[in-house]
Amino acid sequence: MKTMAVATGNKHKLQEFSEILAPLGWRVASIRDWLPAVPEPEETEPDFVGNAALKCGFAVAALRTADLASMPDAVAADDSGLAVNVLDDAPGVYSARFAEMAGAGSGDAANRSELVRRLVHTGMKPGDTTAAAFACAIHFQDLSGAHHHSALAFCEGRVGIQERGTGGFGYDPLFFPVLQDESVSDKTFAELPSETKHALSHRGKALRMLATELSA
Ligand code: IMP
Numbered sequence: 001m002k003t004m005a006v007a008t009g010n011k012h013k014l015q016e017f018s019e020i021l022a023p024l025g026w027r028v029a030s031i032r033d034w035l036p037a038v039p040e041p042e043e044t045e046p047d048f049v050g051n052a053a054l055k056c057g058f059a060v061a062a063l064r065t066a067d068l069a070s071m072p073d074a075v076a077a078d079d080s081g082l083a084v085n086v087l088d089d090a091p092g093v094y095s096a097r098f099a100e101m102a103g104a105g106s107g108d109a110a111n112r113s114e115l116v117r118r119l120v121h122t123g124m125k126p127g128d129t130t131a132a133a134f135a136c137a138i139h140f141q142d143l144s145g146a147h148h149h150s151a152l153a154f155c156e157g158r159v160g161i162q163e164r165g166t167g168g169f170g171y172d173p174l175f176f177p178v179l180q181d182e183s184v185s186d187k188t189f190a191e192l193p194s195e196t197k198h199a200l201s202h203r204g205k206a207l208r209m210l211a212t213e214l215s216a
Pocket of ligand 1: 010078079080081082095096097108111134168169170171172189201203
């Protein structure tokens, strides 16, 4: 089994990486298993692909400069977020810091509250939904060679202003994904089983694109 260090401390993201890549022979762990105090770089790029590459490059450089007894075989980083059409694609690349940038606290619950506040401001009422999409960019680098891969995938759907469900993370309780038959789910990502989320989600799609590259 090969080992992949994922440049994130987000347990939910790690679990999603692991559930999708373990069947393909990858043991997935956080970069913090090698570098417990590694800082997260500032996300200065204007898009998801640029920020995923930046996070991956930062983690690779940190691993290479540390004097470690063992190294992972590869490093991957994900940059993801939610774009809401009626909000001019906000929060977009600022999804993780949406509430913080508005001076409204920080973390997933604060980000959801800020999103709901902005949606209500557009005139949305309980029960209404509006078009949105999750995006996920993944950048992968093999430490033994010069292999780089980038994948970008989307999950179309709709967001509402009433939270539903306790699964998943982030904006999941507000997001109704478009299903394989192109109808909109009547359950949010936070109400759907994790296998259903993986089959539909931006991260699931990007990870399967990466997996196809890795097994080619
Ligand atoms: P990142 O960690 O800088 O990539 O920030 C991602 C932001 O988008 C965080 O606020 C996450 O909560 C949110 N996000 C990314 N993927 C998902 C998802 O699958 N479900 C819900 N929120 C997500």
